[in-house]
Amino acid sequence: MDFSDLIIKALGLQDVVIEKFEQVTDELKLIVFVRQSRETCRCHHCDSPILFVHEWKERRIKGPPLGAFLFVEIILLQLRGICHICNDRVRSSSIPFVHPFFQNMTLALCELAGRLMEEMPCGAVARWLNLNSKTLWDLDQYRMKSMKPLMKLPEKIDLSKMSADEVHFRTMPKIDSITKPEIKFVTNLVCFKEGKVLANSPGRDARSLATCLKTLSPEQRASIKTFAVDMHEPFLLAIRKLCPNAQICVDRFHLAERVNAAFDELRKAEFKKARDSEDLFQQKMLAPHRRFVLVEKEKKLKKEDVKMLDRLKEINKNILNGMILVEHFHRMLDKTDTIEFKKSLMLWYRLVREAGITAFRKLASLIRKYRNYIEAYINSKLTTAKSEGLNNKIKVLRRSGYGYTNQESYLNKILQRCGYLNSRFINTNTWFWRLPKNLA
Numbered sequence: 001m002d003f004s005d006l007i008i009k010a011l012g013l014q015d016v017v018i019e020k021f022e023q024v025t026d027e028l029k030l031i032v033f034v035r036q037s038r039e040t041c042r043c044h045h046c047d048s049p050i051l052f053v054h055e056w057k058e059r060r061i062k063g064p065p066l067g068a069f070l071f072v073e074i075i076l077l078q079l080r081g082i083c084h085i086c087n088d089r090v091r092s093s094s095i096p097f098v099h100p101f102f103q104n105m106t107l108a109l110c111e112l113a114g115r116l117m118e119e120m121p122c123g124a125v126a127r128w129l130n131l132n133s134k135t136l137w138d139l140d141q142y143r144m145k146s147m148k149p150l151m152k153l154p155e156k157i158d159l160s161k162m163s164a165d166e167v168h169f170r171t172m173p174k175i176d177s178i179t180k181p182e183i184k185f186v187t188n189l190v191c192f193k194e195g196k197v198l199a200n201s202p203g204r205d206a207r208s209l210a211t212c213l214k215t216l217s218p219e220q221r222a223s224i225k226t227f228a229v230d231m232h233e234p235f236l237l238a239i240r241k242l243c244p245n246a247q248i249c250v251d252r253f254h255l256a257e258r259v260n261a262a263f264d265e266l267r268k269a270e271f272k273k274a275r276d277s278e279d280l281f282q283q284k285m286l287a288p289h290r291r292f293v294l295v296e297k298e299k300k301l302k303k304e305d306v307k308m309l310d311r312l313k314e315i316n317k318n319i320l321n322g323m324i325l326v327e328h329f330h331r332m333l334d335k336t337d338t339i340e341f342k343k344s345l346m347l348w349y350r351l352v353r354e355a356g357i358t359a360f361r362k363l364a365s366l367i368r369k370y371r372n373y374i375e376a377y378i379n380s381k382l383t384t385a386k387s388e389g390l391n392n393k394i395k396v397l398r399r400s401g402y403g404y405t406n407q408e409s410y411l412n413k414i415l416q417r418c419g420y421l422n423s424r425f426i427n428t429n430t431w432f433w434r435l436p437k438n439l440a
C-alpha cells in the first residue's frame with residue numbers, strides 16, 4: 001500500500017507527487033512539498049494539455065489538519081508551460097484542489113472550516129485554525145449561498161403543527177433627534193415537530209409570512225393543522241389565505257410575553273413616579289434590573305427579598321394589583337378545559353377593570369379580540385418549549401456574531417444553525433475534493 005497516496009487524499013490534494021516533508025513538531029506544523037504530476041497538467045484557460053515546461057512556480061497553500069499536525073502548509077510546484085490552443089502562450093496549469101475564490105486554501109480546508117462555522121462563530125474557527133476571520137466570514141457566506149439552492153425539507157416531515165414568529169434583526173441608527181430609531185425584524189416559519197426553522201424572510205408583515213409559506217407546496221400547506229402565532233393581524237391574514245386547514249392559536253409563549261410587557265409598562269410608570277417623589281425604596285425595588293424578581297412565577301426568592309417585596313406590595317397598590325393580574329393570567333393558561341378557562345377569563349377581565357391600570361386594560365381588549373385563538377391554544381395543548389428554545393438560540397446567534405448588519409447573512413445564518421441549510425442535511429462530502437461544476 002502506498003501511504004503517500006493516502007496522505008495526498010487526506011490533505012484533499014490531487015494529481016501531485018509528494019517530494020518531501022518537514023516537521024516543526026513544537027509548533028504542530030507540517031510542511032509538505034509537492035509537485036504537480038506532469039502528465040495531468042492542463043491549461044487553466046482552455047483545459048487542454050500543457051505541452052512544454054516553461055517553469056515550476058512555487059505556491060504556498062494551507063491544508064487541513066493532519067492528525068496531530070494542526071497546521072499544514074503545502075508548498076506546491078505549479079507547472080507553467082506552453083499551451084498550443086492558447087496561441088503558444090505561457091499558461092499556468094489549473095489546480096483543481098484549490099478553492100476558486102479562496103486561493104491560499106485547499107478545498108478540504110475550506111470545507112472543514114465551513115462545517116466548523118455551522119456550529120461556532122467565525123472568530124472562534126479562525127483562532128482554532130489560525131486563519132483570518134474576515135476571510136472565513138466571506139467563506140461562510142459563500143458556502144451558505146452555494147448550499148441554498150440544494151436545501152430541501154426531509155421527505156417525511158410532519159407539518160401538522162407550525163408556528164411563525166418575528167425576531168429582532170437590528171435597530172437602525174437614528175437619522176436625527178426627532179425620529180424614532182427604525183427597528184428591523186425577520187420572520188421565521190417553524191415546524192414544531194422538528195423544532196426547526198423551515199424558511200425566513202425580512203420584515204414582519206403579511207407578505208413576510210406569505211413568502212415563507214410559499215416555500216411549501218400547496219399540499220404541504222394544506223397539511224398544517226395547528227398554527228401558533230402572536231396576536232399580530234398581518235400574520236393571521238397570511239395564514240388564513242394560504243393555509244386552508246389550519247386552526248390558528250396563540251401560544252403560551254406569546255401570551256406570557258404580552259403579559260410581561262404589560263407589567264413592565266406598569267413598572268416603568270411606577271418607577272417614574274417614585275423618582276419624581278424621590279422615594280428611594282420604591283426606586284430601588286422598581287429598577288429595571290429587578291423586573292424579573294417582580295414577575296418571577298414560582299417565587300424562589302431569598303427571605304430578605306420576600307420581605308422587601310411584601311413591603312412594596314403594602315405601599316404600592318398598583319404594583320400589587322399588577323402582580324395579582326400576572327399570576328392569575330398564568331393560572332388561567334394552565335386550564336385544560338375551555339369552560340374552566342372561560343370562567344377564569346371572566347374573572348380576570350373583572351380584576352383588570354377594578355385595578356384600572358392602563359397597560360392591562362390595553363392587554364385585556366387585545367385578549368378579548370383574539371379570545372378564540374387563545375381558546376384554540378387551551379384545546380391544542382401546544383407546548384411552547386420549542387419556539388422559546390429556538391428564539392433563545394437565535395438570540396445567542398445574534399449575540400455571538402456581535403449583531404448582524406447584513407440581512408441576507410442573518411437570514412441564512414438562522415437557516416444554517418436552526419434549520420436545514422447545513423451539511424447535516426445537505427450532502428457536501430465531495431466538496432472536500434472538488435466543488436460541483438456550477439460553483440467551480
Ligand SMILES: [Zn+2]
Pocket residue numbers: 043044045046047048083084085086091
Ligand atoms: Zn490553453
